[in-house]
Amino acid sequence: MDSLLREVRPMVVRYCRARLARVSGLAHYSDDVAQEVCIALLSAIPRYQDRGRPFAAFVFGIAAHKVADTLRGAGRVEMVPTDSVPERPDEGPGPEEWTVRVIQARELLEELPEQQRKLLIMRVVAGLTADETGHVLGMSAGAVRVAQHRAIARLRQVAVANRLIP
Secondary structure, three states: OHHHHHHHHHHHHHHHHHHHOOOOOOHHHHHHHHHHHHHHHHHHHHHOOOOOOOHHHHHHHHHHHHHHHHHHHHHHOOOOOOOOOOOOOOOOOOHHHHHHHHHHHHHHHHOOOHHHHHHHHHHHHOOOOHHHHHHHHOOOHHHHHHHHHHHHHHHHHHHHHOOOOO
16 A cells, blocks of 8 residues: 555646646645545545556546545635634725736836836835945945935825825
8 A cells, every 4th residue: 555655646646736726725735635535545445446447547536526526615615724813804905906006106106217216116126225225226325315215205296296195
């Protein structure tokens, strides 16, 4: 049984990963499903009858059923594990709002001069320090901070002019 499982398990894991990766949020269950397939295989071996088909067909039949069970279960319940359960609903913006905000931010950044746009992207988006940004742009860290302050002030003016903020 041990040598059989060593032979079969890698192909079962690949099969489960390939099938479950097609469904968003289920790829992380592939190892668990593969384990269930191996357990089911061990209990089904006494009933196995050689009918002239490859043994792998028998194994993949079990795997297909276990994957189907997982997919059916995913339709009923959200199966994404979490470290903790939130105490209240998320009041933050949903995906649509985030998308609108990203588009608006890009449009606002396009209103800035290229140097200010680069500086803000490096500092805010990429998270570079003032020293790192200064090294890239050929400025001192102090000059980066002053330029960042001015760029944010200009960005605020553009946002107010476009009625994005009061």
